[in-house]
Amino acid sequence: xxxxxxxxxxxxxxxxxxxxxxxxxxxxxxxxxxxxxxxxxxxxxxxxxxxxxxxxxxxxxxxxxxxxxxxxxxxxxxxxxxxxxxxxxxxxxxxxxxxxxxxxxxxxxxxxxxxxxxxxxxxxxxxxxxxxxxxxxxxxxxxxxxxxxxxxxxxxxxxxxxxxxxxxxxxxxxxxxxxxxxxxxxxxxxxxxxxxxxxxxxx
Numbered sequence: 001x002x003x004x005x006x007x008x009x010x011x012x013x014x015x016x017x018x019x020x021x022x023x024x025x026x027x028x029x030x031x032x033x034x035x036x037x038x039x040x041x042x043x044x045x046x047x048x049x050x051x052x053x054x055x056x057x058x059x060x061x062x063x064x065x066x067x068x069x070x071x072x073x074x075x076x077x078x079x080x081x082x083x084x085x086x087x088x089x090x091x092x093x094x095x096x097x098x099x100x101x102x103x104x105x106x107x108x109x110x111x112x113x114x115x116x117x118x119x120x121x122x123x124x125x126x127x128x129x130x131x132x133x134x135x136x137x138x139x140x141x142x143x144x145x146x147x148x149x150x151x152x153x154x155x156x157x158x159x160x161x162x163x164x165x166x167x168x169x170x171x172x173x174x175x176x177x178x179x180x181x182x183x184x185x186x187x188x189x190x191x192x193x194x195x196x197x198x199x200x201x202x203x
Contacts, residue, residue, distance in 0.1 A: 026067045030167075030202040032079065033060035038194030040085040040096075042180065045190055047094065050087045055095060057082025059196055065108065075106045075120065080129070083192050095134040098150060098181070098192070100126040104158045116164035124175060126154040126192075151183040154192055162198075169200040 036057040045052050061079020068074070084096040106122035131150040135142045155178045162171020177191030 028065040028067070028202055029063065030065075030200050031060075031062050032077070032198045032200040034058065034196055034198035036082055036194055036196045038083040038085065038175075038192060040190050041177065041193040042189035042191045044182075044188035045085075047087045050089055052085035052087055052096075054194070055084050055086040055097075057084070059102075059198065061102075063200070071110050073108045073110075075104075075108045077104045077106065078102070081126070081196070083194065091139075092137045094136075096146075097130075097132045097134060099129040099131070100154065101129055102126040106158065110164070117161070118164060118171075119159075119161050120171070120173070121159045122157070124156045124158045126156070128152050128154070149182065149184050151179075151181050154181055155179050156192065160196075167202040170198070171200070172197050 036059050037054045038057060039054045040052045059079050059081040061077060061081075063075055063077040065073050065075045079102055081100050081102045082097065083100060084098040086096070087094045102124055103126070104122055104124040106120045108118055108120050110116075110118040128147065128150055131145070131147040133144045133146050135144065157176050157178060158173055159176075160171050160173030162169055173196045175192070175194055175196065177193050179191065180187060180189050181192055182188045182190045
């Protein structure tokens with residue numbers, strides 16, 4: 001129920017901001033896809049004596065862009081993203097695979113239309129689609145469902161920069177988790193954080 005209400009609130013926020021734009025605002029849409037490099041940050045990320053390392057994943061989805069000046073626009077997005085982290089010691093490892101529906105609500109600033117350089121920043125809400133832990137020990141592999149131990153929603157901030165190339169774009173972003181993803185009784189401080197490189201194409 002809480003997840004449904006938050007999704008409704010998020011959609012309502014997008015509609016309110018889009019409706020408040022000037023009538024002459026120009027709109028555009030497109031698709032994006034790329035790679036993620038994510039890990040855990042926070043005070044309780046160490047597993048035994050092992051710190052988390054980065055885990056590679058991917059992201060894909062779409063965006064709407066509403067320009068209200070030549071330099072500034074509002075860009076809500078929705079995409080599927082693989083996050084998580086990896087713990088390694090010798091040949092043994094534990095890989096945390098967290099899959100999200102992410103909805104960034106970004107303000108986009110284009111410094112100079114001729115150069116194509118732009119910056120983005122804004123909040124992000126993410127809904128947990130699945131969560132698994134892959135354990136590889138002594139040559140044996142086991143997948144464990146840990147969705148019940150992960151919160152249904154995650155909140156963060158996104159900052160990034162990129163370049164528009166006609167109808168295509170390339171950009172790099174950093175996403176910083178603001179709340180713990182741990183939904184166990186202890187609720188330890190473990191947050192999602194990481195980098196994403198995205199390639200976009202306008203439709």
